[in-house]
Amino acid sequence: MTDIVPQLVDWYRREQRDLPWRRPGVTPWQILVSEFMLQQTPVARVEPVWLAWVERWPTPSATAAASPADVLRAWGKLGYPRRAKRLHECATVIATEHDDVVPSDVDTLLSLPGVGQYTARAVACFAYGRRVPVVDTNVRRVVARVVHGRADAAPSASARDLADVEALLPDDETAPEFSIALMELGAVVCTARSPRCGLCPLSTCAWRSLGFPASTGPAKRVQRYAGTDRQVRGRLLDVLRASDSPVTKAELDVVWLTDTAQRDRALDSLLVDGLVEQTDDGRFALAGEG
DNA sequence: AACGCGTGGTT
DNA sequence: TAACCAAGCGT
Numbered sequence: 001m002t003d004i005v006p007q008l009v010d011w012y013r014r015e016q017r018d019l020p021w022r023r024p025g026v027t028p029w030q031i032l033v034s035e036f037m038l039q040q041t042p043v044a045r046v047e048p049v050w051l052a053w054v055e056r057w058p059t060p061s062a063t064a065a066a067s068p069a070d071v072l073r074a075w076g077k078l079g080y081p082r083r084a085k086r087l088h089e090c091a092t093v094i095a096t097e098h099d100d101v102v103p104s105d106v107d108t109l110l111s112l113p114g115v116g117q118y119t120a121r122a123v124a125c126f127a128y129g130r131r132v133p134v135v136d137t138n139v140r141r142v143v144a145r146v147v148h149g150r151a152d153a154a155p156s157a158s159a160r161d162l163a164d165v166e167a168l169l170p171d172d173e174t175a176p177e178f179s180i181a182l183m184e185l186g187a188v189v190c191t192a193r194s195p196r197c198g199l200c201p202l203s204t205c206a207w208r209s210l211g212f213p214a215s216t217g218p219a220k221r222v223q224r225y226a227g228t229d230r231q232v233r234g235r236l237l238d239v240l241r242a243s244d245s246p247v248t249k250a251e252l253d254v255v256w257l258t259d260t261a262q263r264d265r266a267l268d269s270l271l272v273d274g275l276v277e278q279t280d281d282g283r284f285a286l287a288g289e290g
Numbered sequence: 291a292a293c294g295c296g297t298g299g300t301t
Numbered sequence: 302t303a304a305c306c307a308a309g310c311g312t
Contacts, residue, residue: 223293
């Protein structure tokens with residue numbers, strides 16, 4: 001089973017996608033930015049936004065100097081704009097408390113806003129070459145199949161996943177390349193819906209050996225979007241991003257006419273999240289607009 | 291632990 | 302076409 005390391009690494013060296021944040025010269029901060037953007041957002045949508053972002057704000061201090069409103073506009077429609085807010089906060093902490101240098105150890109990274117287990121390990125590994133397990137949804141799915149012979153990973157991540165990957169991780173300096181290869185395999189071959197097993201570089205796979213048994217556990221329920229507060233928040237932010245001056249409550253009200261209580265609740269939550277602020281005259285704007 | 295949090299492409 | 306899915310995080 002340990003020979004999956006050369007199989008996977010050789011495959012990655014041949015087949016890896018040319019993603020801009022993997023190119024030489026990309027800094028740890030810029031890798032961190034890519035990881036924030038890739039939290040639940042597909043690569044294809046991240047790419048153009050990341051390119052423009054790192055050109056405009058190449059360092060933590062440059063990012064911290066921008067206003068939250070500018071950051072939210074540059075984030076555009078990547079989704080989950082709280083990530084943009086946290087990225088801005090993260091830049092501020094690194095600029096002011098870490099001398100503008102992204103920390104390299106997992107525990108310090110974990111203390112940063114918006115940085116959880118996955119992102120902390122991804123930065124430690126991909127930006128600094130640390131030998132630490134990096135576990136995302138792709139890795140959990142690949143391990144579930146290749147190691148455990150199951151069609152899908154457990155519904156939520158656990159310490160077990162970290163231990164599983166730690167057991168696979170090579171002891172030498174190829175560990176980071178192995179980790180990125182594991183993710184890449186899950187992203188382009190061992191995919192959630194229609195795995196392309198014909199393209200898989202691994203000579204052994206427990207799931208294949210068992211005849212591709214179907215998923216057993218409860219299906220993870222997919223989140224609704226239409227009609228949720230999330231949709232209302234999205235529409236409200238859309239109006240605010242598009243306006244270079246504060247807007248009235250009436251201009252916001254028109255985005256959601258069916259349920260006024262829900263609309264007000266969504267707007268209030270944006271204020272609570274610090275994404276939106278109210279001006280002295282009662283109008284609304286992106287945070288730090290002005 | 292389960293849920294809320296955006297958006298848009300794919301099947 | 303509605304459902305599924307996408308390099309998670311915070312509570």
